[in-house]
Amino acid sequence: VRSHIGYIFQAHNLLEFLTARENVQMAIELHRGISRREARTRSEAMLQLVKLGDRVNHYPQNLSGGQKQRVAIARALVNNPKLVLADEPTAALDSKTGRDVVDLMQRLALEQECAILMVTHDNRILDVADRILRMEDGYLITPQSPANDEMEKAKVERQIEN
Template sequence: MTVQPIIDIKNLNYYFGKGALQKQVLFQVDLQIYPGEIVLMTGPSGSGKTTLLTLLGGLRSAQAGSLKVFGQQLCGATKAQLVQVRRDIGYIFQAHNLLKCLTARQNVQMSLDLHEEFAGENLGEKAAAMLAAVGLREWVDYYPENLSGGQKQRVAIARALVSHPKLVLADEPTAALDSKSGREVVELMQRLAKEQGCTILLVTHDNRILDIADRIIHMEDGQLAPHSSIAPNFPNIADAHPYNS
């Protein structure tokens, strides 16, 4: 049985600016990521990692090439199509982006408010249960200013995963954390993602967390390196869809 990729990118190019000021930042990117994979993307600052992540998340409009997420072509997609794709994606960023005026529970519940399929459910209870799953049972009604950096990032993880997205995009989620908190955060992401059966693409400079990956890809100067590691966890996918080695 053929396994269809969650993310399917072919010959993707991207440019900032127009005319004489136009600068190309992504060059002929090809990438396939399959259901259930945890893929880490490494590379120096300015190499195009965050740009690629925002294109995958439907936060920017793809310009040239082919970029499919969940089978939906995002190059030339309408705003409505981008919104629909975003509903199945959870986002975790370096800056946790919590609303200071809302409690941890309310920040997580906001994510559920965007999904019609949860109408009629007790969203506050659902948010609290997700916070308990990330180890914050005692802090559900705390405001962000009263939480540590690691706790804030746990709230961000709960917010990203509470709606059971098919795909989680994480941009440097451990960058502002100490080594212990950073390790706890990524292990938590790894466990919950496996439990929910979702796919993770995580951008990082943190070499201490590379071992959580099923596969590691490297970007430099807007291009993906022509090799990546194959995870022993995915022999069926590797057999059906051999990665470059």
């Protein structure tokens, strides 16, 4: 089961003593039967997809917040999971970088045919969702007044289900 799930954490959780490539490659090497050469090739290819091909040998301290989050996305998607769990992937990013990261996640998920379950407080990115569930005080809820709902302000024109 673990091999079919990718994780993107609120904090990128990159290992500071590993390069961007090594952080992604580590996720591949956890699976048996893949050579180091193949793991290296796949990790570099994934970093190219997230537009970090010129940063493969950079350490996290030499990457911006958006670049670190893109390394985390590459790490989550490099094994072609069927499901990606994303916990506040835009929390530490400015609005433009956050939007770029979510658009990238959406594009890669479509290309790899995987589902993303994202938890967020960022209403500006809700329009990429196929389905939106709201939680309040530990319960799934349906807004009582969609006209006043924050998601309406974000111009989300999707059905809210509970």
